[in-house]
Amino acid sequence: xxxxxxxxxxxxxxxxxxxxxxxxxxxxxxxxxxxxxxxxxxxxxxxxxxxxxxxxxxxxxxxxxxxxxxxxxxxxxxxxxxxxxxxxxxxxxxxxxxxxxxxxxxxxxxxxxxxxxxxxxxxxxxxxxxxxxxxxxxxxxxxxxxxxxxxxxxxxxxxxxxxxxxxxxxxxxxxxxxxxxxxxxxxxxxxxxxxxxxxxxxxxxxxxxxxxxxxxxxxxxxxxxxxxxxxxxxxxxxxxxxxxxxxxxxxxxxxxxxxxxxxxxxxxxxxxxxxxxxxxxxxxxxxxxxxxxxxxxxxxxxxxxxxxxxxxxxxxxxxxxxxxxxxxxxxxxxxxxxxxxxxxxx
Ligand SMILES: Nc1nc2c(ncn2[C@@H]2O[C@H](COP(=O)(O)OP(=O)(O)OP(=O)(O)O)[C@@H](O)[C@H]2O)c(=O)[nH]1
Ligand SMILES: [Mg+2]
Ligand SMILES: [Zn+2]
Numbered sequence: 537x538x539x540x541x542x543x544x545x546x547x548x549x550x551x552x553x554x555x556x557x558x559x560x561x562x563x564x565x566x567x568x569x570x571x572x573x574x575x576x577x578x579x580x581x582x583x584x585x586x587x588x589x590x591x592x593x594x595x596x597x598x599x600x601x602x603x604x605x606x607x608x609x610x611x612x613x614x615x616x617x618x619x620x621x622x623x624x625x626x627x628x629x630x631x632x633x634x635x636x637x638x639x640x641x642x643x644x645x646x647x648x649x650x651x652x653x654x655x656x657x658x659x660x661x662x663x664x665x666x667x668x669x670x671x672x673x674x675x676x677x678x679x680x681x682x683x684x685x686x687x688x689x690x691x692x693x694x695x696x697x698x699x700x701x702x703x704x705x706x707x708x709x710x711x712x713x714x715x716x717x718x719x720x721x722x723x724x725x726x727x728x729x730x731x732x733x734x735x736x737x738x739x740x741x742x743x744x745x746x747x748x749x750x751x752x753x754x755x756x757x758x759x760x761x762x763x764x765x766x767x768x769x770x771x772x773x774x775x776x777x778x779x780x781x782x783x784x785x786x787x788x789x790x791x792x793x794x795x796x797x798x799x800x801x802x803x804x805x806x807x808x809x810x811x812x813x814x815x816x817x818x819x820x821x822x823x824x825x826x827x828x829x830x831x832x833x834x835x836x837x838x839x840x841x842x843x844x845x846x847x848x849x850x851x852x853x854x855x856x857x858x859x860x861x862x863x864x865x866x867x868x869x870x871x872x873x874x875x876x877x878x879x880x881x882x
Contacts, residue, residue, distance in 0.1 A: 643659075677809055694725070
């Protein structure tokens with residue numbers, strides 16, 4: 537069915553209704569606290585929940601007691617995604633209808649084939665970029681994720697996994713490729729799932745965060761989750777039992793509860809990640825080590841390429857900006873100048 541365009545009035549009406557539903561939920565919590573009245577419980581059947589996974593229109597929502605309910609979303613409330621906190625109403629045993637999305641603190645999105653931003657996950661506080669010696673790491677991909685993290689205002693972390701596969705010069709070269717990231721506020725942790733002690737640092741970093749694991753296919757995202765969550769199969773089992781949605785866990789972002797507190801979201805591997813519609817100023821802002829040098833070039837619209845008296849290039853020559861980062865910045869700036877990025881097929 538073709539999607540109907542909504543008028544400004546309709547959009548406003550939907551917003552008002554969602555706001556009313558959020559208010560209901562807040563009021564209900566207050567009432568429950570003040571009187572614990574069984575009758576009022578029955579009267580207002582709106583509950584809060586967390587979207588654990590979405591497959592098309594189907595949602596697995598975890599209720600306040602940790603039970604998983606199979607939900608569909610009301611039309612026109614927007615698209616709930618993994619990590620969304622929602623208001624929902626029970627419509628049958630283990631079934632419900634999502635009636636509103638709570639305001640998102642953060643959202644990670646990427647453009648769909650028509651160029652529109654498509655949310656992948658909501659309310660994340662930490663973006664964990666996994667890389668490995670195999671598949672060959674892409675600094676370009678890592679830098680795009682770092683821009684996304686900067687623009688969302690969340691901490692980013694690189695987990696360089698599978699270090700057991702390399703040694704000697706290959707290992708030194710692999711480690712050197714990531715040496716500049718800690719200097720720009722992005723810690724890099726080297727791990728091997730075969731060496732449990734290497735997981736202590738990531739476990740500490742993930743505590744009490746809502747983190748999403750992103751990166752190319754085969755770097756070990758799902759394996760890391762399996763290692764960190766001894767009950768992962770049980771969590772998937774609960775999902776499957778209630779909704780039938782747990783079986784294809786690597787084809788959609790899926791949220792797991794960490795034993796040490798917090799959430800960890802597994803996401804399907806990508807070949808490339810494309811930033812949404814951002815302008816050059818935002819892109820520059822997304823490369824945090826460029827910030828002290830911006831506005832210091834001779835030309836206000838300096839592209840930091842071959843212009844004279846370019847403060848950014850001077851910084852790179854002094855070693856204050858890694859040359860690979862500057863190259864990736866220029867590459868992304870070119871993409872932006874050319875308009876919507878070329879369609880890719882991951
Ligand atoms: N040697 C070694 N192999 C690992 C390590 N971590 C993961 N692997 C292996 O790497 C392969 C891919 O791991 P997955 O966890 O499926 O990778 P993924 O990132 O989830 O991949 P997608 O779901 O396709 O995005 C599996 O065969 C794992 O056993 C590691 O530290 N060392
Ligand atoms: Mg996976
Ligand atoms: Zn410049």
